[in-house]
Amino acid sequence: ESDRDTIIIKTFFEPRVVRFSVLLDLNRSMNFGTSGSLKSRLGALSAACGIYSAAKMKDRVSYVTYDNAPLTIRKNQGASRVLTDFLIHAIEDGKQDLAVSEKNQSGGGLAAAFNSVRKEHRGLVLVVSDFVNMSEDDWEALRISGFKNDTI
Secondary structure, three states: OOHHHOOOOOOOOOOOOOEEEEEEEOOHHHHOEEOOEEHHHHHHHHHHHHHHHHHHOOOEEEEEEEOOOEEEEEEEEEHHHHHHHHHHHHHHHOOOOHHHHHHOOOOOOHHHHHHHOOOOOOOEEEEEOOOOOOOHHHHHHHHHHHHHOEEO
């Protein structure tokens, strides 16, 4: 065999770092549905599926549950560590006192939730909402996120 007959294969892998953020809307409008399938619970389940998928890929996740303002903020942790904590907060934060929720009716809180997550680097953002009670600031924050991130 000569050197001309030898095939050399080199495989390169680019390091893959995905910054995954979940924004879960828990406004009063998300408490609509049947007793077995409220929008808030279906939304939490959908978001948890996204976090579970990130855990399979060993990605890092941050999440925000929000009403008219952020309720719970968890910054950039391993997805497998975040999943249970997220589900607990998605259910508990959804039970917030309605009087507290009505006190600040300036908008949907999405703009404040976007401001709570890391924004220096491009990432993947999953927004789970029914988009009811959105202010102009919320719509603008969603539009800008579409330019800066892969927004779902």
